[in-house]
Amino acid sequence: MLLKAENISKQFFRKSRNANRITVLHEMDFLLPAGKFFVITGRSGSGKSTLLNILAGLLEPTTGKVLAGEEDLYAMDDEAA
Numbered sequence: 001m002l003l004k005a006e007n008i009s010k011q012f013f014r015k016s017r018n019a020n021r022i023t024v025l026h027e028m029d030f031l032l033p034a035g036k037f038f039v040i041t042g043r044s045g046s047g048k049s050t051l052l053n054i055l056a057g058l059l060e061p062t063t064g065k066v067l068a069g070e071e072d073l074y075a076m077d078d079e080a081a
Contacts, residue, residue: 001069003055005030008064010050024050027063 010025024047032038032055040048053059055066057073066073 001034002067003030003032004067005055005061006065006067008054008061008066010047010054010059011062025054025061030055 006029007027008025008030009023009027011021011023013021030051040051042048050059054061057066057068060074065075
């Protein structure tokens with residue numbers, strides 16, 4: 001099954017350090033074809049875990065959508081997911 005992310009971004013809100021909003025993932029696309037292996041690397045705090053949580057359906061993106069095949073993970077009702 002193909003896993004595809006289209007124009008996803010994630011922002012978190014916080015009340016400290018003079019910034020109310022922090023962008024962890026900037027608008028990005030991601031394509032993971034079936035039967036392939038990928039490695040996601042980066043510095044600590046660069047958004048790797050956030051990306052994986054969004055792709056797994058655990059954390060809703062601020063913008064964009066995640067498709068598993070033709071189904072939008074975040075448009076499904078709880079029973080379908």
